[in-house]
Amino acid sequence: MTTTLPPHPPLEQYYSHPESREQFVRQIFDETAEWYDAIIGMLSFGSGNRYRYQALERAGLNAGTKLLDCATGTGVVARAALRVTKQVIGLDPSIGMLTAGRRVSSFTRVQAKAERLPFADESFDLLTVGYALRHFADLRATFEEYRRVLRPGGKVLILEITPPRTSFGRALLRFYLGNVIPFLTRLRTRNADAAKLMRYFWDTIDACVPPESILSALRDAGFESAKRHVELGVFSEYTATR
Numbered sequence: 001m002t003t004t005l006p007p008h009p010p011l012e013q014y015y016s017h018p019e020s021r022e023q024f025v026r027q028i029f030d031e032t033a034e035w036y037d038a039i040i041g042m043l044s045f046g047s048g049n050r051y052r053y054q055a056l057e058r059a060g061l062n063a064g065t066k067l068l069d070c071a072t073g074t075g076v077v078a079r080a081a082l083r084v085t086k087q088v089i090g091l092d093p094s095i096g097m098l099t100a101g102r103r104v105s106s107f108t109r110v111q112a113k114a115e116r117l118p119f120a121d122e123s124f125d126l127l128t129v130g131y132a133l134r135h136f137a138d139l140r141a142t143f144e145e146y147r148r149v150l151r152p153g154g155k156v157l158i159l160e161i162t163p164p165r166t167s168f169g170r171a172l173l174r175f176y177l178g179n180v181i182p183f184l185t186r187l188r189t190r191n192a193d194a195a196k197l198m199r200y201f202w203d204t205i206d207a208c209v210p211p212e213s214i215l216s217a218l219r220d221a222g223f224e225s226a227k228r229h230v231e232l233g234v235f236s237e238y239t240a241t242r
């Protein structure tokens, strides 16, 4: 029997009991959804959409690809994919994020969780996850679910931010993501929850299991050729084939 693999230990400064984590995450995304696209534009100096598109190209996206964008949020990865294929479904548990996304673009959206996908076996060619793996309850069970809905030969593409290995690099990223971005977010949105979301963003990155554990969990779930490609030292792209 394989044990569960939470992406990070409970963060008690945000919720008092581990069981409250899911509710906390749902609520903070619901309440800050209208600011999400503006915040990520600021975070990546406007390059986030281009980077997501390039990652999709590297994963082999083409006009015939049936894609599930898991944890689609407002649909940033899905929108990049729609430039190439029209067969895109976005999934997210936050009604706030789904509703904010609907105002910007139209594609099929489903309200559900990554851990329990409401799709038949072997439904998709590519499954993407943009900056959301840290919010799942258990990586192993989630990756098994991914394997189930991918057709044989189908691929998973997971985008994540990984702190640099050097203590200087980590301290720099901590200062930028943990202090500068929450401060700028507060200035831009005048919304305390949006700034809190960005602090939570860094704290989950800082506490996240290392890349080796993510790759092992993909292999444990039955994926082959699990690997990690890194851009600019911090942007991790995990890919694996069913």
Ligand SMILES: C[S@@+](CC[C@H](N)C(=O)[O-])C[C@H]1O[C@@H](n2cnc3c(N)ncnc32)[C@H](O)[C@@H]1O
Pocket (backbone or CB within 6 Å): 025, 026, 029, 040, 070, 071, 072, 073, 074, 075, 076, 077, 091, 092, 093, 094, 097, 112, 113, 114, 115, 129, 130, 131, 132, 135, 136, 137
């Ligand atoms: C940082 S946003 C990422 C949005 C988008 N993928 C992107 O690349 O910008 C994280 C998203 O994960 C979603 N999420 C949180 N828990 C989830 C779960 N258990 N299953 C699927 N999505 C989840 C949140 O609602 C939120 O929309």
